[in-house]
Amino acid sequence: MKEIKDPALLETYLRDYELGSVFYEKIRPHMALYAYDRGELICSQGESPEFLYILVKGKLKVFMTNAEGKTLVISFKTALELVGDIEYVQDTDILNTVEAATGVHMIAVPYRILRKHGREHAPLLQFLLNVITKKFYLKSNSISLNMMYSVDVRLASYLLAVSSDESHNPVPGLLSTAELKDVANLIGVSYRHLNRIVLQFCSNGLLERKKGGIVVKNPDGLSKLAIRNIYEY
Structure with a gap:
């Protein structure tokens, strides 16, 4: 500061x-x-x-x-x-x-x-x-x-919030494995269930797994899936 x-x-x-x-x-x-x-x-x-x-x-x-x-x-x-x-x-x-x-x-x-x-x-x-x-x-x-939307929509929305700036431009960075456990708590699912969704996103080209965590590979695809950003207000 x-x-x-x-x-x-x-x-x-x-x-x-x-x-x-x-x-x-x-x-x-x-x-x-x-x-x-x-x-x-x-x-x-x-x-x-x-x-x-x-x-x-x-x-x-x-x-x-x-x-x-x-x-x-x-x-x-x-x-x-x-x-x-x-x-x-x-x-x-x-x-x-x-x-x-x-x-x-x-x-x-x-x-x-x-x-x-x-x-x-x-x-x-x-x-x-x-x-x-x-x-x-x-x-x-x-x-x-948050209660109305499905887990994949909630996860996509969170990933958009954490990987973009105030003008919705991509911010490079790794979402660590430890952070994913916190994400599971936030969206109300087990860590195992969240991992299944992450694997699905990876196979669809939305995310990429790297050592220690994941990175957003296709923000436009996540945006279409998220519908709106639930966690920015």
Whole structure:
């Protein structure tokens, strides 16, 4: 993670996403722009948060880890998205771990500044209300869709989410065998069943097995099979 000391770029993001009135002049001087490389953590489950993050470029992966160490991917997020909004409103620890799925740009706003200058600032409160209610609506819709679609559609959708950037361009990389076990948990099937689907995808030219995992060979074919991306919302 590194800070991008470019006030003009920060202002461009605020203008492009129409956030100027939300983060007004008393908040603006305390905002910072950061760049994260793919695989870097923005925040971790259980941590005490200090910042509200605004995703303005790139894609995030949101996941949780249980007491046995198993991970469950919840969703992939693209701009405009907030991290730490529910925690700010509820004054709780971080609910889920958030990782950069591609290179990302995040605007960070300290909670202490929001509490000092934002508690009665109507545009900020309305913005948070819209974002949080949209999250719950999309989450509910995603759960329903996940239950309705077949395993091959769910797997194709997940593979598209994990192997493309925010503009749906392919991102090279290997999906490891360990990650496949997490994928099985996410889409609700046994690891053995998932492997059968992976073999089927390989025989159809959609995937290719390599040492340690799989790579997407035909994203267009996966896209046709997936119908829509269930895990990006």
